[in-house]
Amino acid sequence: MAERREVNSSSPGRFVEGMGVSATSGGDGVAPGPLHYTQTGGLAKVAFFPPSWYPIIWEEMIYWRSKFWLYLATYMLSPLIFLLSFGFGAGQRLQMLMPGGMSYLDFLVPGVVALALFNSGVTSVMVRMFYKRLHFKSFDAYRLAPVGELSLCLGYALTGAIRGLLAGLIVLVLVFLLMPTLSLNCAFFLAMLLASLCFGALGVLIGLWLRSFDDQSLVNEFILVPMTFLSGTLIPVERLPVFLQHLVWLSPLTPATQLLRSTLTTAWADTGQAVLVGGWALALFLLGYWRLKKM
Amino acid sequence: MKQENWPQSKLETIGAGPAGISAARRMAGSCLDWLPIVLAMGLVWRRRWWRFFIGGINRPLIFLAIFAWNLGDPAATATDSYLGFLAPGMVVMAAVSAGYSDLVNWFTLRRTYFRVLDEYLLAPISNASLLIGQVLGAAAKGFVLALLVFLAAHFFVHGFFMPPLFFVQLFVVCLTFACLAVAVAMVAGGDKDTLMFTSLIVFPMTFFCGTFFPVEQLPGPLASLSWGLPLTASVYNLRALALTGAGHLGWFLQSLGWLIALYLLAYFLLKLRRED
Numbered sequence: 030m031a032e033r034r035e036v037n038s039s040s041p042g043r044f045v046e047g048m049g050v051s052a053t054s055g056g057d058g059v060a061p062g063p064l065h066y067t068q069t070g071g072l073a074k075v076a077f078f079p080p081s082w083y084p085i086i087w088e089e090m091i092y093w094r095s096k097f098w099l100y101l102a103t104y105m106l107s108p109l110i111f112l113l114s115f116g117f118g119a120g121q122r123l124q125m126l127m128p129g130g131m132s133y134l135d136f137l138v139p140g141v142v143a144l145a146l147f148n149s150g151v152t153s154v155m156v157r158m159f160y161k162r163l164h165f166k167s168f169d170a171y172r173l174a175p176v177g178e179l180s181l182c183l184g185y186a187l188t189g190a191i192r193g194l195l196a197g198l199i200v201l202v203l204v205f206l207l208m209p210t211l212s213l214n215c216a217f218f219l220a221m222l223l224a225s226l227c228f229g230a231l232g233v234l235i236g237l238w239l240r241s242f243d244d245q246s247l248v249n250e251f252i253l254v255p256m257t258f259l260s261g262t263l264i265p266v267e268r269l270p271v272f273l274q275h276l277v278w279l280s281p282l283t284p285a286t287q288l289l290r291s292t293l294t295t296a297w298a299d300t301g302q303a304v305l306v307g308g309w310a311l312a313l314f315l316l317g318y319w320r321l322k323k324m
Numbered sequence: 325m326k327q328e329n330w331p332q333s334k335l336e337t338i339g340a341g342p343a344g345i346s347a348a349r350r351m352a353g354s355c356l357d358w359l360p361i362v363l364a365m366g367l368v369w370r371r372r373w374w375r376f377f378i379g380g381i382n383r384p385l386i387f388l389a390i391f392a393w394n395l396g397d398p399a400a401t402a403t404d405s406y407l408g409f410l411a412p413g414m415v416v417m418a419a420v421s422a423g424y425s426d427l428v429n430w431f432t433l434r435r436t437y438f439r440v441l442d443e444y445l446l447a448p449i450s451n452a453s454l455l456i457g458q459v460l461g462a463a464a465k466g467f468v469l470a471l472l473v474f475l476a477a478h479f480f481v482h483g484f485f486m487p488p489l490f491f492v493q494l495f496v497v498c499l500t501f502a503c504l505a506v507a508v509a510m511v512a513g514g515d516k517d518t519l520m521f522t523s524l525i526v527f528p529m530t531f532f533c534g535t536f537f538p539v540e541q542l543p544g545p546l547a548s549l550s551w552g553l554p555l556t557a558s559v560y561n562l563r564a565l566a567l568t569g570a571g572h573l574g575w576f577l578q579s580l581g582w583l584i585a586l587y588l589l590a591y592f593l594l595k596l597r598r599e600d
Contacts, residue, residue, distance in 0.1 A: 115536070
């Protein structure tokens with residue numbers, strides 16, 4: 030509520046009418062007559078400024094502002110733990126060699142970045158949507174608001190992506206503090222962006238699908254936790270047992286990790302993996318959108 | 325409702341007859357006041373045991389498997405491989421995560437979601453019985469899951485010793501963290517506080533108290549800080565017991581001391597909370 034009022038006061042006319050547009054059209058590209066904004070077509074409603082998905086992100090920013098230190102600490106902590114306990118503690122003692130002759134620490138860094146993107150991206154959106162839907166029961170307020178399903182999905186996926194990206198950047202800062210010799214390139218950041226979008230969409234999909242608290246712990250413990258640790262993040266896919274080697278390719282985290290790793294070891298990204306991650310992102314987003322429409 | 329049923333079910337569990345409750349029986353009854361709480365936890369456990377199982381042991385098992393696959397040495401023996409070093413750490417991790425997290429979740433859910441925590445706190449039994457019931461229930465769960473992880477570790481490495489003291493030490497760890505969970509739940513104002521305490525203190529503790537690598541590898545002040553935490557001595561003692569068969573009395577006493585301290589702390593906080 031608060032953010033909407035603020036939006037209204039900053040740009041009163043345009044925003045309200047913009048919302049009106051998606052209300053009359055239901056947000057799926059059918060242009061109603063009377064409002065002149067609709068004449069530019071369906072895309073204009075989503076890309077309108079401020080776009081109708083923007084308040085969702087705004088809300089997220091307000092959360093962030095009030096809980097900044099807590100978020101910062103929790104985002105720093107678990108990647109730091111993995112880097113220290115796997116990379117510096119055990120990995121260094123053991124001198125484990127990875128396929129391709131890189132050291133375990135070099136192998137671990139992109140893995141931990143992917144892990145941070147995945148964890149905070151998926152979990153934050155999932156938990157937020159799930160609490161809104163089932164605990165506070167305030168998700169219907171979003172549905173009643175004159176915002177289309179597409180904008181709703183997009184807004185949530187973007188909040189997840191932003192969270193993931195922030196967590197990933199925090200990890201990168203930590204990595205630089207621990208090993209200053211690491212060289213990054215532009216492709217790495219693009220890969221991070223693509224992967225975080227994918228995970229945001231996954232978070233939306235799971236958040237819409239959960240039915241109860243039980244479901245949440247079920248999905249978390251049975252699917253997300255094994256997925257996080259086995260999808261090439263802490264261990265190369267080639268070293269898994271054979272049946273798992275095939276199984277982990279069902280998770281979007283595997284191509285994302287490989288993509289991030291390829292941008293660090295070679296100058297340019299692995300195109301096949303990038304296409305795979307992009308495909309996952311699109312598929313997950315469309316599935317989430319379809320699920321929301323059905324609800 | 326609950327309060328009326330409570331003494332009745334208690335009598336049933338200790339097998340009291342329908343008429344003529346003798347003084348001796350009443351005394352025996354108040355000694356077993358904690359039993360219904362354990363049984364209640366057991367009922368929940370029976371209904372969804374597989375969920376607790378997976379939730380409690382998936383992380384330690386995955387970490388163990390990751391190192392086993394990464395090292396790729398099928399003939400590893402406990403005494404001279406890293407896996408042997410790691411396994412007791414993972415056992416402790418399972419014990420802590422099951423014993424502590426389950427109990428904290430139990431308290432948080434009952435307080436914020438079902439809103440029935442006060443009913444438990446109002447039960448007509450003494451503080452000590454209430455505390456013992458909760459702690460024993462949670463510790464038993466943690467103990468079972470930790471043993472499962474230990475058994476699973478035999479799958480990756482062999483040659484562990486299993487002296488009786490190993491199990492005693494493991495149960496002490498479970499009890500310690502169950503006490504800690506009660507203490508935290510009594511102090512915390514809301515979900516956010518417990519969540520913060522868990523993710524900022526307890527979660528790092530399970531990684532840095534000698535579970536993955538010797539604490540001597542930590543930078544100076546952190547190493548001594550780590551020895552000041554309740555987990556380190558127990559992990560070291562468990563490892564010594566599992567790898568050599570002989571424990572270290574100092575470490576055992578240290579972890580026992582932590583148990584007593586945290587029990588007293590939890591008792592005191594519970595008493596404060598119930599007097600409110």
